[in-house]
Amino acid sequence: MADIFVVVEHRKGEVRDITFEMLFKASELCKESSHNLTAILLGGRDSAFLDDIAPWADRVITLEDERLENYNPDLYKEILHRLIQKHHPFLTFIGHTSFGMGFAPALSVKSGYPIATDCIDILIDNGRPMVTRQIYNGKVFSKDSFRESEGYIITLRQAVCTPEKTEERRGEVFKSELPPDLPEPRQEFMEFVEAGAGEVDISQADLLVSIGRGIGEEENVATVKELADLLGGVISCSRPVVDKNWLPSYHQVGTSGKSVKPKVYLALGISGAFQHVAGIAGAGTVIAVNKDKKAPIFRVSDYGIVDDLFKVVEALKVKLSG
Amino acid sequence: MNIIVCIKRVPMTQEADLEIDELEKDVKKDALPFVINDWDNYAIEEAVLLREKTGGTVTAVTIGTEEDEEILRRALAMGADKAIRIDPGDLGLDGFVTSRILAEVIKGGDYDLVLTGLQADDYNCGMVGMMLAEHLGIAHxxxxxxxxxxxxxxxxxxxxxxxxxxxxxxxFPALMSVQTGINEPRYVSIMGIRKASKKELKVIKTGDLNLTEDDLAQRTTVEMVFLPPETEGAEIIEGDSSMVAEKIIRILAENGVSV
Structure with a gap:
């Protein structure tokens, strides 16, 4: 019976949601295949995470050290590599997050275990994992296989599974010391910096009028802002608009911006990359306007309009001022 | 500071009606326009900005066909000093093989920093950068x-x-994968690209590199691709703009947003 490793992700003293999503996915696979679910917790001294994690896992291997309190890709990679060499886990789950993207592919090279990133589903077929991914920004799905190996590494996309505890696992805890011969890390964590708070808080709005790449030109932002004002809503946006400095970053919805929960979310010219969609999971009703009828945003919307967003914006303005 | 920036040419798929090819391994790309990967455009700009500040050179590298030289010339026009195209022949490339080839070309060279985009717009893996760093044995x-x-x-x-x-x-030396928005990539004119054509563009064949069969063996393989089922998702509102606007206002009212 081999292990399935889940690498616990935490930040500022809290276990992040992706950890429980991975534990849930791993427990489903363990049920089918009778593998052992082992959570790997690398953290600072006296971290209070053990009680949160243990009921989800058959065992928890924990290493505590001040240097592990904040994320350090070199140390994480080195310690995980040694754990992999010792336990030969069949699967190692790491979050497809900033944290995971910074070291999981390097761990794959170091350990020789092949990796698939940003997976949305995993099944075991004839003793080998097969993963489902989204490519071309969610417009196409792909099923990928691995070259045969003793173990495999998978990074799981955030918010693709809803953790549900169906059974209690008696997480046996194994505390282990940091190996004395760890190489000196080549980087050092300094501090967290919050993106600046702004004049508006989009997370509190009842109506968000949100723009994406389809807005095309900077001048057009004002046109939609007028509509938002007429509707009594707040303007928000997806990443490309902030990248171009057309709106300040506190307007950004998504994993790298804010999670929002308006009664209605009106998405104008937003294609619907998962980083954006993850931010609107709490929205009541989603209405999307996009020229591309296959834009992924329509898969998560209640209502869709396949048209030029400016036509819809103008028509709304006419109705509202008429 | 000597900087190497690894870039890729990708199909533009945002507003395209994508179709699956006969082998069901990818989309049909013949009719799609190709562009520099968005993240890589920021990486080139960052390399040039750093070079302007600290001196040194910027070398742009891609793996691809002669057609892909287009993005190298673009990088040269943005201010890169040299460019290298690595011709893969008919090799199958996954993130591992791509990073292994890049490492073989880059290693031993005189560099302080390697930049890549965080991910590519086509397969969205985001793994080549960190794998390359590990092959090179540098911070990432x-x-x-x-x-x-x-x-x-x-x-x-x-x-x-x-x-x-x-x-x-x-x-340093380090590898960093760049997120979009890190800078404002400069505009590239056709004149600029023409002028930059005098700069050095070297072509290397993977066959001439010291790589084993195992180095060039894909670790993952796309077995099949498919379009998501059409039936999922939104109720589509049809009709002219005026009807659509009325319907939107009605939906707002039904959901407790007073207009």
């Missing part, structure tokens, strides 16, 4: 949104989730 960081070099190290910002950045110190 993903999703970088700011680089301030200071001697043999740099203070960098890494984008985390939820509107938070991490600030780190990292030692």
């Amino acid at each position: 960081a993903a999703g970088v949104t700011g680089i301030e070099p200071e001697g043999r190290e740099a203070t960098i910002r890494v984008e985390l989730e939820g509107g938070m950045d991490g600030v780190l110190k990292i030692r």
Whole structure:
């Protein structure tokens, strides 16, 4: 019976949601295949995470050290590599997050275990994992296989599974010391910096009028802002608009911006990359306007309009001022 | 500072009606326009900005066909000093093989910093950068949104989730994958591209590199691709703009948003 490793992700003293999503996915696979679910917790001294994690896992291997309190890709990679060499886990789950993207592919090279990133589903077929991914920004799905190996590494996309505890696992805890011969890390964590708070808080709005790449030109932002004002809503946006400095970053919805929960979310010219969609999971009703009828945003919307967003914006303005 | 920037040419798929090819391994690409990967465009700009500040050279590298030289010439026009195209022949490329080939060309060279995009717009894997760093045995960081070099190290910002950045110190040589928005990539004119055609563009064949069969063996393989089922998702509102606008206002009212 081999292990399935889940690498616990935490930040500022809290276990992040992706950890429980991975534990849930791993427990489903363990049920089918009778593998052992082992959570790997690398953290600072006296971290209070053990009680949160243990009921989800058959065992928890924990290493505590001040240097592990904040994320350090070199140390994480080195310690995980040694754990992999010792336990030969069949699967190692790491979050497809900033944290995971910074070291999981390097761990794959170091350990020789092949990796698939940003997976949305995993099944075991004839003793080998097969993963489902989204490519071309969610417009196409792909099923990928691995070259045969003793173990495999998978990074799981955030918010693709809803953790549900169906059974209690008696997480046996194994505390282990940091190996004395760890190489000196080549980087050092300094501090967290919050993106600046702004004049508006989009997370509190009842109506968000949100723009994406389809807005095309900077001048057009004002046109939609007028509509938002007429509707009594707040303007928000997806990443490309902030990248171009057309709106300040506190307007950004998504994993790298804010999670929002308006009664209605009106998405104008937003294609619907998962980083954006993850931010609107709490929205009541989603209405999307996009020229591309296959834009992924329509898969998560209640209502869709396949048209030029400016036509819809103008028509709304006419109705509202008429 | 000598900087290597690894870039890729990708199909533009945002507003395209994608079709699956006969083998069901990818989409049909014949009719699609190709462009520089968006993340890589920021990486080139960052390399050029750093070079303007600290001196040194910028070398742009891609793996691809003669057609892909287009993005190398673009990088040269943006200010890169040299360009290298690695011709893969008919090799199958996954993230591992791509990173292994790049490492073989880059290693042993005189560089302080390697930049890549955080991910490519086609397969969205985001793995080549960190794999390349491991092959080269150098420090690495993903999703970088700011680089301030200071001697043999740099203070960098890494984008985390939820509107938070991490600030780190990292030692050179290092590899950083760049997040979009780190800078404002400069405009490239056709004139500029023409002028830059005088700069050096070297072509290397993978066959001439010292790589074993195992180095060039894919670790993952796309077994099949498919379009998501059409029936999923939104109720489509049809009709002219005026009817659509009325319907939207009605939906707002039904959901407790008073207009």
